[in-house]
Amino acid sequence: MSIVERLLEDSKEIWETFYTHPFVQGIGSGSLDHEKFKYYMIQDYLYLIDYAKVFAVGAAKAFDKDTMREFSAYTDSLMNGEMEIHRSYMKRLGITEEEAEHCPAALDNISYTSYMLRIAYEGGPADVMAAILSCALSYEEIACRLKAQYPGCWEHPFFGEWVSGYISEEYHEANQKLIALMERLADGFDERQIARLSEVFKNCSRYEAAFWDMGWEMKK
Numbered sequence: 001m002s003i004v005e006r007l008l009e010d011s012k013e014i015w016e017t018f019y020t021h022p023f024v025q026g027i028g029s030g031s032l033d034h035e036k037f038k039y040y041m042i043q044d045y046l047y048l049i050d051y052a053k054v055f056a057v058g059a060a061k062a063f064d065k066d067t068m069r070e071f072s073a074y075t076d077s078l079m080n081g082e083m084e085i086h087r088s089y090m091k092r093l094g095i096t097e098e099e100a101e102h103c104p105a106a107l108d109n110i111s112y113t114s115y116m117l118r119i120a121y122e123g124g125p126a127d128v129m130a131a132i133l134s135c136a137l138s139y140e141e142i143a144c145r146l147k148a149q150y151p152g153c154w155e156h157p158f159f160g161e162w163v164s165g166y167i168s169e170e171y172h173e174a175n176q177k178l179i180a181l182m183e184r185l186a187d188g189f190d191e192r193q194i195a196r197l198s199e200v201f202k203n204c205s206r207y208e209a210a211f212w213d214m215g216w217e218m219k220k
């Protein structure tokens, strides 16, 4: 079993809750209240700014130039790629970037990004990757499952853009590179070290579940 397979296996019960979550199901069926989606979008925009910083810390912690390049490239693709989906939605929802950046972050949001940043600052590059991976991989899996369950959801006039972004070849390829980087950084790790990575990945998966709850309940 590869390292990433092991991380996924140890967190699979938590991941199952993502697919049936009412917020996620609402995106797939198209029935999600737009106010809830708007709240989530703003929170996620704020989240991604800090998430990009986790990659930047990864670049600073890297032991070699190739790893440094990979972490920095992802920082850039987040700011100019994934966040474009958010900017496009914010435009449609009538929120400026400045307004979004001045919205108070929800406590579950702050807790999640603070945890990732703490792991990144305290640990090595493999820990940084373990903190990053649940976020990156879970959205691809969620969007693919939604497409299988609701075949037309990626063309939905409102939620389709969200689904399309996370089922895209581009997002998939970026994730494959992250998986390869995780495997490379943890190469030769013993059971104690792998268990540590799994704990970080699991905690981030728990935070992912809390983030869906935050969106659904519009928790401050």
Ligand SMILES: Cc1ncc(CN)c(N)n1
Binding pocket: 044, 047, 048, 082, 134, 135, 136, 139, 208, 211
């Ligand atoms: C909270 C959260 N988790 C994951 C993703 C997908 N990168 C995201 N945009 N936001």
